[in-house]
Amino acid sequence: xxxxxxxxxxxxxxxxxxxxxKCEQHLGHNAMYWYKQSAKKPLELMFVYNFKEQTxxxxxxxxxxxxxxxxxxxxxxxxxxQPEDSAxxxxxxxxxxxYEQYFGPGxxxxxx
Amino acid sequence: xxQVEQSPPDLILQEGANSTLRCNFSDSVNxxxxxxxxxxxxxxxxxxxxxxxxxxxxxxxxxxATERYSLLYISSSQTTDSGVYFCAVVESGGSNYKxxxxxxTLLTVNP
Numbered sequence: 001x002x003x004x005x006x007x008x009x010x011x012x013x014x015x016x017x018x019x020x021x022k023c024e025q026h027l028g029h030n031a032m033y034w035y036k037q038s039a040k041k042p043l044e045l046m047f048v049y050n051f052k053e054q055t056x057x058x059x060x061x062x063x064x065x066x067x068x069x070x071x072x073x074x075x076x077x078x079x080x081x082q083p084e085d086s087a088x089x090x091x092x093x094x095x096x097x098x099y100e101q102y103f104g105p106g107x108x109x110x111x112x
Numbered sequence: 113x114x115q116v117e118q119s120p121p122d123l124i125l126q127e128g129a130n131s132t133l134r135c136n137f138s139d140s141v142n143x144x145x146x147x148x149x150x151x152x153x154x155x156x157x158x159x160x161x162x163x164x165x166x167x168x169x170x171x172x173x174x175x176x177a178t179e180r181y182s183l184l185y186i187s188s189s190q191t192t193d194s195g196v197y198f199c200a201v202v203e204s205g206g207s208n209y210k211x212x213x214x215x216x217t218l219l220t221v222n223p
Contacts, residue, residue: 031209040118043148043198043213056210088153094209097161098203099143101211103155 004104006091012110013081021076021107023091028053031096032074034066037088037106049074050096081111114203116165118214125189125221133184133217135199144175145211146184150195158184158197182223187219 004025005034013019025032034046048056049068063085065077074091115138123129125131134147135144146158159173166173170189175182184194196216203212 005144032210033211042215043200043211045210048209050209076145090153092211096209098147099209100157100160101209102157103147106155108153 003102004091004093006089006104006109008109009105010108010110011076012112014112015018015081015083017081018077018079020078021089021091021109023074023076023102023104024095025072025074025091025102027093027102029093029095029102030067030071031094033092033094033101034074034076035090035092035103037090039087043090047076078109083110083111085109086111114141114201114212116199116201116212116214118217119196119217120199120217122218123220125219127189127191127221127223129189129221130187131186131189133186133197133199133219135182135184135214136145137180137182137199137201139180140204141177141180142204143211144182145200146173146182147195147198147200148195149198149216155198166197167197186219190218191223194219194221 031050047066067075088106090106092101094101117136147155151185160176170187172185198216200211200213
């Protein structure tokens with residue numbers, strides 16, 4: 001499945017580092033999402049972009065900063081993270097007119 | 113917000129057995145999706161099924177929206193079916209894009 005790609009697949013970073021996660025969708029969709037999956041917790045929606053405009057910020061700390069330069073690309077900029085931010089970060093996309101979402105393979109982030 | 117409950121939380125099967133996974137939700141939904149998360153974390157779309165019945169090979173799903181539940185059937189299970197199965201819904205009348213996930217069913221299929 002290559003409709004939604006994410007890089008890197010694995011990332012280890014210190015608490016003072018700055019890094020970015022990248023997501024790209026090849027499905028012609030116009031809505032993109034970031035989700036967080038922590039150990040033993042349900043997937044949680046973080047951000048939503050429709051037509052490049054952010055329409056949802058689910059009370060995410062400011063150390064996570066999303067960017068959506070166009071309908072095909074989504075970034076999550078990370079800075080001064082905490083160890084509890086270690087998780088699997090999943091990107092998804094959909095057509096705005098459709099509720100069906102498709103997910104990328106995820107970035108497994110470890111904060112040391 | 114809407115609550116999504118999945119059962120059972122864990123299920124162990126012998127290869128070739130059949131199984132039924134259940135998803136209950138607390139309110140009306142516009143969308144219901146079933147996903148399989150493989151050991152590498154990838155969420156694979158199984159069904160988009162806000163109502164009715166669908167089949168895809170050995171898998172089938174039924175959603176009874178009026179009674180607020182969905183069932184995922186796996187027949188003749190294989191070891192590659194192992195992983196976590198998630199149900200996720202979009203609540204009617206809410207944000208039309210916010211998927212709320214259940215906690216999942218961890219399926220282990222032994223050879």
